[in-house]
Amino acid sequence: MNQILRSLLMLVTVAALVAPASLSAADEAELAAIEQTARDYLEGGTNGDVDRLRRAFHSSCVLKFTRHGAYQEWPVQDYLARIRPGRRSQRSTHILFMDFAGSCAVVKVRIDDGERTFIDFLSLLKIDEEWKIVGKIFYRQDLNSATSGGD
Numbered sequence: 001m002n003q004i005l006r007s008l009l010m011l012v013t014v015a016a017l018v019a020p021a022s023l024s025a026a027d028e029a030e031l032a033a034i035e036q037t038a039r040d041y042l043e044g045g046t047n048g049d050v051d052r053l054r055r056a057f058h059s060s061c062v063l064k065f066t067r068h069g070a071y072q073e074w075p076v077q078d079y080l081a082r083i084r085p086g087r088r089s090q091r092s093t094h095i096l097f098m099d100f101a102g103s104c105a106v107v108k109v110r111i112d113d114g115e116r117t118f119i120d121f122l123s124l125l126k127i128d129e130e131w132k133i134v135g136k137i138f139y140r141q142d143l144n145s146a147t148s149g150g151d
Contacts, residue, residue: 115144
């Protein structure tokens with residue numbers, strides 16, 4: 001019983017140390033704007049809305065990943081050109097994590113389409129009062145095979 005109480009006390013102490021501090025109204029507004037950019041990315045991709053996707057990305061963004069262990073880069077303009085306007089994808093999307101400091105932010109998202117799961121790490125900068133994705137790295141796991149990797 002003593003061990004259980006000690007473990008419970010340790011858990012409560014750790015939870016108190018890592019619990020987020022309350023955010024200021026300005027920080028909450030920044031997080032809401034960052035989330036909106038992430039939603040433009042996710043929902044734009046899901047709905048084949050190229051304009052919404054374009055709104056999320058900075059025009060010079062580069063997607064970076066590995067394919068069969070080799071480093072690859074893909075300019076966002078090439079990525080956007082592959083989107084079929086108006087074509088809705090059957091997938092679920094989730095924002096897993098967001099954080100920011102000043103004009104820099106990071107967002108982790110998950111996209112599941114039944115065949116693959118993508119984990120994307122989005123780097124954002126606040127440029128001219130708008131949050132833009134300036135970099136994206138991602139990991140793809142194929143669910144129906146043993147292969148995983150970039151794309």
